[in-house]
Amino acid sequence: EPEVTQTPSHQVTQMGQEVILRCVPISNHLYFYWYRQILGQKVEFLVSFYNNEISEKSEIFDDQFSVERPDGSNFTLKIRSTKLEDSAMYFCASSRPSGATMDTQYFGPGTRLTVL
């Protein structure tokens, strides 16, 4: 069964450094998302991406964050200058094969980001 994959599984970085989290969505999906979950808290929406542009972003997704689909398979989340409070699990999701009527989102296993 197709699944969303994410790399790395765990990323440790120093405060102020840039990180790029990578995702490979399900191959025939058209919509892509990033969510995050701070330890012990709810899963929170960050951003959605369709047709090579951001469809919606939350207030968390400030100028420090950017997303990109650099090729036909990868979807990346970049944090330019990490802060301690960026430490969290980051989940990628994808949805909607072409022609699908339902937006059922499938999530990847996550990347644990630790900012020191």
Added chain:
Amino acid sequence: DAKTTQPTSMDCAEGRAANLPCNHSTISGNEYVYWYRQIHSQGPQYIIHGLKNNETNEMASLIITEDRKSSTLILPHATLRDTAVYYCIVRVLDSGGYQKVTFGTGTKLQVIP
């Protein structure tokens, strides 16, 4: 999205059916009921969704009341691997685009040996 109410936690004996309730009394006619689960810091896993008819797949059954104000997710034979947080989410019927998933705090299901 309509607000949902779920118990904070539940226990279930291994091998027995786990029945997880969800109240969504303000649900609109164009909103689906979705269930996801999250096993200890893994990515949320889609389980099932429905509009008004009962639904069944290889993972679970979803029973929606006739007035659609509540639903129950049934795991017919719970195993230890079903220990997870279960999220009941109400989402607008697809309108041709997408919609972010808004997670609440869910029900923490503990399956007991």
